[in-house]
Amino acid sequence: MSQPEFEDGKGGVREDAPRFYGRRRGKRLRVQAQGRLEEMLPRLTLPEPGPDERLDPPSLFPSPVREVWLEVGFGGGEHLAEQAARHPDVGIIGCEVFVNGIASLMKHLEAKDPTPDNVRVFPEDARLLMPALPDGALTRVFVLFPDPWPKKRHAERRFINQDNLDQIARLLRVGGELRVASDDANYVDWTLEQLAKRPEFEWTAKALEECRIRPDDWPPTRYEGKAVAVGRPCAFMRFRRKA
Template sequence: MPGAEKQRQAFQFYGRRKGRPLRKGRQSLFDELLPRITIPLSEAAPLDPAALFVPEPRAVWLEIGFGGGEHLAHQAATHPDVGLLGCEVFESGIASGLSHIAERDLENIRIHPEDARVLLAALKPRSLDRVFLLFPDPWPKRRHAQRRFVNRGNLDRLSELIVPGGELRIASDDPTYVEWVLQHVPVHPAFEWLARGPADWLDRPTDAIETRYEKKAREAGRVPHFFRFRRR
């Protein structure tokens, strides 16, 4: 994918891509299933993600950094008429996501095993109905703040991709990142915070599930926060 490689080089990625070697079964999924559901990118016209699915879905949702893939798989299984795009760079996370897809025989998921910004740059405007950013790396040190996904540039791009009335959902258990989200998203002219009251952000959306990262946070005594923003 020459177009994808060119765009990849335009972004500096921070974080791990590989951990321990994959077990045989997961390596097989990586070798056989992943190529079949990887999102193709090129330097041609912007990509219409709905065209990746047959039949065409009623909506397209994107999860940025799907971790182990349990939330991505849950949404795909619960909403079979929705096309799910999942971005993840960590090899073990991708393999875990592939396991969920294979076990549940999910046909409505496509994977971008690379930096999410590469995919965002390639998508057609107003082609996403919902975007999830769940428990991203908070980069808590002040000198690393520029590495946080929530920033004006990424929010501007998401505002171009999400349809009016669509949703951006963000979750974090890190106090620094929670404050960072509040400082950046509600003040962006394209997004309206869907908060019904002060305690609303402590409740996980009813159509979501507890991910391993949320469970780990609660076991460590940290408080997860859940934000829902609507594209104006």
């Protein structure tokens, strides 16, 4: 697969950009979805920071927020939109490169609040944003139903890896949570293995069976619905940032 270009804001390609694997576009958007995207996204977009730029997360939102959450790869946006509606005093940054998924989020937001003050969308790879955020800036990070990259030779492409966990550990404040969901048994095992290597995190469950029921404060996604429809069990794992 060829490497997509990452713009540096000047029409060039960022030399320090991590390699991205995956789709950026799917089926052509319908007229209504395209119009919604063009109207809403410019107000919500978080521009890509420069290589040495540092951001102040609370200042990214027009209204005061008591804490900031990050969702990596929000898919269709169901979870993000619902969390934003439930927690209007929490700033949520959603990262997603798939244009059709971003358009889906706009639809879900429009149904709740077409001009939310507590949502910012980073339409790029989350790995380009995380280094620009300060230590302890986040209280929750969500990685929900990421691409499992099931082939062994592709395991290094999985988002839950030691390099990204370095960043997440740095960004989460003590007591904050990393939430990971998957319906892929291998990815669940992989996640538990990767987090077991991290002394900064503690798993909030004692056994995997405790993670089979989605917590009430964890809105469902369409990926969960697809898994349930074909009888695949899901795991909803929470890892707390230790002192």
